Structures are given as C-alpha cells and as structure tokens.
Amino acid sequence: MPLFAFLIIGERYFQTMSVELTVTSDDRRIARFAAAAIVLTIAEAAIPSPLPGVKPGLANIVVLVVLLRHGWADAAWVSLLRVFAASLLMGQFLAPGFFLSLAGALASLATLAATVRLPSRWFGPVTHSVAAAFAHMAAQLVVARLWLVPHDGVFLLTPIFATAALCFGAINGLIAAKLLVELDQ
Amino acid sequence: MRALREWLPHLRPGDWGTLALGLALAASSFPLLWRGGVADRAVVKRDGAILAEFALNASRRFEVEGPIGRTVIEIAPGRARVAADPGLHQYCVKQGWLTRPNSIAICAPNHVSLQLTGKDSSFDSLNY
Numbered sequence: 001m002p003l004f005a006f007l008i009i010g011e012r013y014f015q016t017m018s019v020e021l022t023v024t025s026d027d028r029r030i031a032r033f034a035a036a037a038i039v040l041t042i043a044e045a046a047i048p049s050p051l052p053g054v055k056p057g058l059a060n061i062v063v064l065v066v067l068l069r070h071g072w073a074d075a076a077w078v079s080l081l082r083v084f085a086a087s088l089l090m091g092q093f094l095a096p097g098f099f100l101s102l103a104g105a106l107a108s109l110a111t112l113a114a115t116v117r118l119p120s121r122w123f124g125p126v127t128h129s130v131a132a133a134f135a136h137m138a139a140q141l142v143v144a145r146l147w148l149v150p151h152d153g154v155f156l157l158t159p160i161f162a163t164a165a166l167c168f169g170a171i172n173g174l175i176a177a178k179l180l181v182e183l184d185q
Numbered sequence: 186m187r188a189l190r191e192w193l194p195h196l197r198p199g200d201w202g203t204l205a206l207g208l209a210l211a212a213s214s215f216p217l218l219w220r221g222g223v224a225d226r227a228v229v230k231r232d233g234a235i236l237a238e239f240a241l242n243a244s245r246r247f248e249v250e251g252p253i254g255r256t257v258i259e260i261a262p263g264r265a266r267v268a269a270d271p272g273l274h275q276y277c278v279k280q281g282w283l284t285r286p287n288s289i290a291i292c293a294p295n296h297v298s299l300q301l302t303g304k305d306s307s308f309d310s311l312n313y
Binding site for chain 2: 131162
C-alpha cells in the first residue's frame with residue numbers, strides 16, 4: 001500500500017512539474033503550411049539550375065496563399081520556419097546559402113507587409129509575388145556583395161536575377177491565385 | 186488559347202501595372218550593367234608610355250623587351266592576352282584572355298601593361 005501511495009504521489013508530483021505546451025489550431029495550421037513549403041523547397045533543390053540562386057521559389061506559393069488567407073503574421077511564420085527547417089534538412093544551416101535565403105525571406109516579408117495593404121480589387125497575388133521576388137533578389141545581391149563577393153562584379157548578374165524574379169514571381173503568383181480560388185470553392 | 190483563358194482572369198488590373206514595372210526594371214538593368222560594349226583596341230605600355238596599339242580584328246604577336254626580359258603579347262579577334270612574361274608570379278599571364286573594354290593585365294616586374302579599350306570607355310579599369 002505505501003508503495004502504491006508513493007507512486008500516486010509521484011505521479012501527482014510529475015503532473016504538477018510537467019509543463020504543458022498547448023497546441024492551438026493556429027499552430028497546427030502553420031505547421032501544416034510550413035511542412036508543405038519545406039517539401040517544395042527540398043523538391044526544388046533537386047532541380048538543376050544554370051546559375052546558383054536562380055530558382056523557381058515554389059515554396060513562396062504556399063507563403064502567398066497563407067498571406068492572403070490567414071494574414072501576414074502566419075505567412076511570416078511559415079516563411080521563416082521553412083528557411084530554418086529546410087536549411088537544417090539540407091545541411092545548409094548557418095552556411096552562406098542559409099543567410100542568403102534568410103535575407104531574401106526577410107526582405108520579401110517586409111515587401112509583402114506593404115503590398116498586402118494595397119486595395120485587393122486592383123492588386124492580387126501576382127503583384128505580391130512579383131514585388132516579393134524582386135525584394136528577395138535585391139536582398140540576396142546586397143548580402144552577396146557585402147559579405148560573399150566583396151566586389152561590384154556581382155551586380156553584373158542583376159539582369160539575369162531580375163529576369164528570373166519577374167518570370168518566377170509572375171508564375172508563382174498565378175499559381176497562388178488559382179489555388180486561392182480553388183480553396184475558396 | 187485555352188490556357189490563356191484559364192489563367193488571365195487571375196490577373197487583376199493593377200497586376201498588369203506591376204508586371205510592366207517589373208519588366209521595365211529587368212529590361213533597364215541590362216544596358217545599365219552590361220554597358221562597356223565591345224573591346225576594339227589593345228594598348229601595350231612600358232613604363233607608362235604607349236609602345237603600340239593594335240586593332241582587335243586580326244591575330245598577331247608582339248614582343249616587348251623590359252628590364253628583366255621579354256613579354257609576349259598575343260592579339261586575337263576580339264581579345265588579347267599576355268602569352269609569356271619573365272615575371273616570378275605570372276599574374277598577368279594567368280589572367281588569360283582579356284575581352285572587356287578597360288580590362289588590364291599588368292606585368293609589374295617587367296614594367297609592361299596590356300589594356301583593352303572600347304568606344305564607350307565608362308570605366309578607368311576593370312579587374313576580376
């Protein structure tokens with residue numbers, strides 16, 4: 001009997017000691033979207049690219065959908081979770097590519113915070129996507145110039161990156177727009 | 186056509202403006218950053234004084250006697266290089282072919298330099 005009581009007391013003790021992390025439905029939703037974004041990032045890493053840095057950025061489709069359905073804060077969570085988790089999975093965490101990715105994501109999020117205030121009747125996902133893509137490219141070029149290639153020569157790549165940002169930004173925006181319509185049906 | 190009908194409704198009026206702005210930005214970055222055009226002449230100097238100038242339209246070799254030996258300049262259509270130099274580290278030889286206007290290969294030990302010039306000389310010097 002005393003042993004049994006001790007066990008009960010012990011169990012009570014641990015119950016009071018344990019910290020309960022309550023998982024809200026918001027957390028689950030963000031985790032689901034972030035998982036989708038991470039999968040797209042990993043899949044994209046397998047696509048060969050003629051130039052390092054020229055990538056479709058498919059994960060941004062998820063960020064756009066989250067932005068327009070659940071707001072900027074959720075989009076920021078998804079975007080940053082993706083940057084951290086994908087870099088950990090690919091062994092790139094704290095490598096130069098990680099910082100380029102982080103700088104791009106932060107610049108994109110800052111731009112999205114501004115464009116999302118534009119009247120939605122006139123400006124849709126394509127505007128958000130193209131603006132964010134250009135911000136992403138600009139931030140990466142600046143980080144590369146300041147830190148990785150301390151020479152103005154990196155800016156000679158601007159035309160290529162700008163063209164890629166325009167094309168992939170527009171395509172991702174259109175896909176996000178279509179997804180949003182289908183999700184609302 | 187079917188694809189167009191399917192995707193175009195997703196573009197809102199302002200989106201066209203954004204796309205036009207993006208296109209303008211991307212298009213303007215080409216001439217802004219890729220000016221400099223084509224190199225059309227090679228200038229060979231010794232001790233800062235011009236020894237020879239060549240149009241970059243035919244292949245030829247040019248030899249310069251410097252303080253420590255002979256530097257060989259090779260000219261080819263659209264490009265030029267230092268083919269041989271007596272310098273210790275061979276920096277100017279390792280630079281390889283120069284193609285952009287105002288790019289320069291300096292063989293300091295032998296006091297010789299090879300520089301390309303173009304019609305539009307927007308830089309004093311370009312090095313990579």
